[in-house]
Amino acid sequence: MPDAVYRAPMPGGVERALTFGLCGMAADDERSLRRVERFEQVADGSWVWTRTERGEYFLGRISGPLRQDHSADAVASNMIFVRDCEWTDEPVPEHRVPAATLHTFARGGRNFQRTHDPEVAAKSANVWRALGR
Numbered sequence: 001m002p003d004a005v006y007r008a009p010m011p012g013g014v015e016r017a018l019t020f021g022l023c024g025m026a027a028d029d030e031r032s033l034r035r036v037e038r039f040e041q042v043a044d045g046s047w048v049w050t051r052t053e054r055g056e057y058f059l060g061r062i063s064g065p066l067r068q069d070h071s072a073d074a075v076a077s078n079m080i081f082v083r084d085c086e087w088t089d090e091p092v093p094e095h096r097v098p099a100a101t102l103h104t105f106a107r108g109g110r111n112f113q114r115t116h117d118p119e120v121a122a123k124s125a126n127v128w129r130a131l132g133r
Contacts, residue, residue: 003121005047006062007104008112013077014052017085023048023062024069024082025112036081039112040066047124048085049101049115056091057101059127088131096130098123 008023017023027033044063051057064084074080094102100117101124 004043005049005098005101005115005117005120005124006042006112007101007115008048008050008060009105009110010050010112011078011110013079014050016073016077016079017050018052018058018087021084021086022079022082023050023060023085023112024074024079026075026078026080035111036066039081039083042083047121047128049097049105049124050087051105052091055094057094057097057105058087059092059124059131060085060087061128086133088128088133090131092127092131096127098127 010017010024013024025036025039027036042062046062048060048062049057062083062085066081066083068080069082070080098120100115100120104115
């Protein structure tokens with residue numbers, strides 16, 4: 001089981017991601033294309049946390065290859081480069097979200113990024129199991 005955990009803000013696309021079982025991003029310059037390349041290399045089974053505009057946290061597991069979606073809905077939601085992701089059915093209560101994850105979201109930012117904390121993977125796995133996944 002991969003031990004990597006990521007933050008995926010997905011501005012403009014969280015609801016689409018949760019509805020269609022996706023994790024993704026857009027890219028429009030060389031720097032953001034490098035982020036897409038790193039996203040493509042994320043191991044299947046890696047943990048990913050996202051947060052809705054209402055402040056609800058969801059935990060997911062990334063799987064499958066990177067693909068592009070240029071549909072109008074994907075473009076409008078900034079989710080052109082996507083991978084499959086199995087999300088929790090319900091939001092994770094904030095008191096169950098690992099502190100390192102809360103910290104990454106509190107810092108702000110709009111980029112997919114790894115959470116570097118030695119305990120965050122185990123804590124994410126515990127949340128996943130507790131939610132019957």
